[in-house]
Amino acid sequence: MDRETTAGRYRRFAEFEARGSSSCYELWTLGIASDRRLLSLIDRLPVEKRQPNLVLAAARYLGVAEASFPEFRDWVFQHWDAVAQVVMTRRTQTNEVGRAAVLVPALAQLAGSLALIEVGASAGLCLYPDLFSYHYDDRDVLHPAGGASGVRLWCATSGKPPIPDRLPEVVWRAGVDSNPLDANDADEMRWLECLTWPGQPERLRRLREAVAISRSRPVDVVSGDLNETVAELVDAAPQGATVVVFHSAVLAYLSTDERRRFERTIRGLPCHWLSNEGCGVVESVAAQLPTPAQNTPGRFVVALDGVPLAYAGAHGQTLDWFRRAASP
Template sequence: MVHARPMPDDAERLVAYYDDFARRWAHGTSPLYEEWAAGIAADPDMIMRIGSLPPRLQQANLLFAAARWVGAPLDDYERWRSWLVENWDAVLATASVRATRTNEVGRCATLLPVLSRIDGPVALLEVGAAAGLCLLPDRYSYRFLSPAGVHDLHPAGGPSAVLLECRIDDARDAPTRMPHIEWRAGIDLAPIDPADPDAVAWLATLVWPGPDHDARVARLRGAAAIAAADRPRVDTGDLLERVTTLAAESPADATLVLFHSAVLLYLNTPSRARFASLALSLGERLGRRVVWLSNESAGTYPEIDAQVPADADTARRFVQSVDGRAVALAGQHGAVYETRPFAG
């Protein structure tokens, strides 16, 4: 489709956003979402329709999941678009009362290389914890695939029902032991009960369609069952307001790891800067060692992005940083962990 007239700045932003979603995130992993997002980016009428919504409802993940929740056909863009226009009010009603949430337990595989290197007891504090699935990295089994072979790691009690696989580019990054987690807690604006079937069904709907993602749904449901049996603490509150108070409750003899994954992109720029300042100063405030482990998409923190080599492929990857220093590229769903771009 050709734009008949110059589009407003906000519309141009949405075109760029949906085009980026199609090319950098959905391409090669979810053909259907790639087609839907690319279709929207090339469809001025749909861009205008989405542009009339509040910013939260403009998110591709939320719009697509809400449509599927209501019953959208998993079909080509034109048929899906016709259905979406016809069911627009019902889709918006769903999107208005639901939200994109952390649902990818596979990301624990990209957190473990850092967590496993911490000596002594560890206290985990996750912001944007949702159902707390990523607060349980020591409850899952792992298989790291490296150039040197396969490296398996299991919980102390034996293999878990949930197996997380991750391809790493350096065998030295394969964890050889589980972290000793002494305490764990999370913060979320609206915590999710992993024992609630409706809540877990929504998390499953947030998983993208496509054969590459079928295993993700099974992992999600398996991790939810583990969390439901021994639910981690997730407090209701704003991450900027609650993090210092909750951090102070963690055991003084443990290294506190403040972490998050695909959370800060939902904050505005001033709030991100405020959180970074808080995270980097938390150890001094508490008088103990604190590690800030960040897993966020490029563009969240320009000062961290500047540490990523210009030729590094950040498509479908987060930039992982420790205390503000970029250390790896981590697959958005936990299947890839690459440190070679930062070697030397």
């Protein structure tokens, strides 16, 4: 990523992530990719802070309106110092609950009651997959044991993923994040809302519903480095539960060495490992894919215990299953 130009990064975001999902973000990032003055401002930021989603969310946090690119550009020029300050103090902790839809078929492969541990948990909103409702291809509907959830997730599938008849039973949940967010903190939740893209009212609605669930059933998300903390959390899980460590769109923010260290750590722990990352992020998973990772821009891959199972949309909107899960 460090070798990619800022213009290329924003153009790729427009073409492979925003296109078909947010016309506003597609318009803005294509414009940025061709605007030398804006690019020069963004290039003053550290490389890891030049992410399109972070810069655009900072502008929205400060009040930029959904507008034409020239209007957006003029606003950014006028408010750049404030935008840069927000960028430097915030992170892209999107906490996209829609990704639970691509994790449930993998969780369904596991026997017993589950103890879930999420690394890179943000506010911990993805730790409640058993409390959401799921619509697969507008026909397969799964509801929590207590009835339909306010969080309703839609996912288009191919390849016949193993959609379960009922949701897994979760008996314990915990998370770790280097900067945990508090679901009861209005400003931190407003930041999460700004990370939801323009033109996606359903994502915003389900985010708010997930926050409501979290507030009513708080979960412990500890502050710490995932490589240093995950073993402690696995050890704290209740005896007799099937322990699952999972993460989604997290490892890309680690260095290659840190990712390799995490894989070594997780493979040595008494738990299952469920990952949902960009296709080239986990090297051992990428090496097993039916299509080279560089030919699948904008897609994620779901893997269980290091075995890739399916391609997934970045926000959980699609699931393309290609392999049976390994035996639990």
